[in-house]
Amino acid sequence: MRDHETGIGVSSSKIILIGEHSVVYGKPAIALPVPAVHAVTQTTRCLGPLRLQCSFYNGILNDGTDQIAGLRTVIPAALHVLKRPEKDVTITINSAIPAARGMGSSAAVAISVVRSLFNYFETPLERNVLLNLVGVSEKYFHGNPSGLDAAAASSTHPIFFMKGKGMEWIHHKLRGCLVIADSGIKGQTKRAVTALKQRLLQSALLRRKVNQLGVLTSSAREALETAKEEALGSILLDAHLLLQELGVSHPSLDYLVATAMKDGAIGAKMTGGGCGGCMIALVKDVRKAHDLANKLMGAGAAKTWIQPLQGRNLPVNAGFLD
Numbered sequence: 307m308r309d310h311e312t313g314i315g316v317s318s319s320k321i322i323l324i325g326e327h328s329v330v331y332g333k334p335a336i337a338l339p340v341p342a343v344h345a346v347t348q349t350t351r352c353l354g355p356l357r358l359q360c361s362f363y364n365g366i367l368n369d370g371t372d373q374i375a376g377l378r379t380v381i382p383a384a385l386h387v388l389k390r391p392e393k394d395v396t397i398t399i400n401s402a403i404p405a406a407r408g409m410g411s412s413a414a415v416a417i418s419v420v421r422s423l424f425n426y427f428e429t430p431l432e433r434n435v436l437l438n439l440v441g442v443s444e445k446y447f448h449g450n451p452s453g454l455d456a457a458a459a460s461s462t463h464p465i466f467f468m469k470g471k472g473m474e475w476i477h478h479k480l481r482g483c484l485v486i487a488d489s490g491i492k493g494q495t496k497r498a499v500t501a502l503k504q505r506l507l508q509s510a511l512l513r514r515k516v517n518q519l520g521v522l523t524s525s526a527r528e529a530l531e532t533a534k535e536e537a538l539g540s541i542l543l544d545a546h547l548l549l550q551e552l553g554v555s556h557p558s559l560d561y562l563v564a565t566a567m568k569d570g571a572i573g574a575k576m577t578g579g580g581c582g583g584c585m586i587a588l589v590k591d592v593r594k595a596h597d598l599a600n601k602l603m604g605a606g607a608a609k610t611w612i613q614p615l616q617g618r619n620l621p622v623n624a625g626f627l628d
């Protein structure tokens with residue numbers, strides 16, 4: 307079998323529209339890939355021990371620090387599936403996805419690495435194999451991940467996801483745009499998930515709020531599929547208030563959500579693990595999205611991105627073997 311000179315793997319980042327945290331407790335979630343913000347990995351031949359080059363580390367994989375511990379588990383696991391030795395390649399990651407901001411950087415980086423290894427060794431990669439491998443490193447970062455990040459970042463369409471039950475693509479008709487704004491504060495998914503678990507053990511009131519998030523997610527799907535923009539907007543805002551009550555928001559996210567609502571958003575909420583990271587705001591069209599993005603930058607956002615709900619998706623699988 308001839309190996310590629312260079313194996314390439316790409317992954318989108320992801321945004322959770324609704325259902326973060328409650329998805330851990332078996333409720334549904336809706337998430338979408340954000341192809342404009344993505345990670346690209348190249349695998350090239352290089353005799354000797356396996357080397358990794360990325361913004362966190364440059365050197366022999368096995369000498370790497372804790373910061374690349376997820377990759378130190380997923381790369382050998384992928385090579386094991388491929389029946390290839392852990393040597394003679396260099397893996398180079400270029401990612402525009404900010405780490406620990408709710409955009410799924412750890413899942414996306416792992417997806418792009420696995421795709422590039424399978425591409426390098428000219429081996430077809432089935433989706434369930436990809437998700438199982440990425441799950442190995444996500445376990446390291448998130449403790450007991452629902453699998454939502456990896457499922458959304460590796461998808462080409464918005465997904466409706468339930469932990470342990472899989473996902474379906476959502477084909478919807480809504481034409482709005484999402485503005486994604488980074489609060490600039492590092493999110494803490496693992497800590498937020500662990501702390502919430504403790505709080506839920508002690509409070510029936512909070513457990514009811516998790517159930518309410520599940521109901522809101524089903525309503526959000528209906529609003530998407532029947533193109534009810536205003537309804538979706540108010541569902542998103544209700545979800546933000548519930549997440550705030552669950553203790554996983556952050557003052558900077560609450561401030562950006564309030565700013566977005568004051569400046570013309572139809573709805574807004576935190577997204578991802580929370581306690582920092584990003585928020586999203588729904589607006590009618592791209593022009594309004596640019597206006598709001600500028601206002602959010604003026605209000606202290608570190609960075610903004612625009613993702614049309616009907617956005618063209620990068621052909622992340624084009625040219626690759628999965």
Ligand SMILES: Nc1ncnc2c1ncn2[C@@H]1O[C@H](COP(=O)(O)OP(=O)(O)OP(=O)(O)O)[C@@H](O)[C@H]1O
Pocket residue numbers: 360361362373374375376399400401403404405406407408409410411412413415447448455493494495578579583
């Ligand atoms: N460019 C990169 N190169 C190598 N590893 C990366 C890169 N970006 C992120 N990672 C890995 O992902 C980890 C960040 O994972 P973490 O779960 O904190 O953030 P995240 O995946 O963006 O989370 P979330 O979307 O839940 O906020 C980093 O510590 C690093 O190990």
Ligand SMILES: C[C@@](O)(CCO)CC(=O)[O-]
Pocket residue numbers: 322325326327328329330408410448450451452453454455495499578579
């Ligand atoms: C907070 C959470 O729901 C999403 C993190 O992006 C955790 C998970 O799904 O594993």
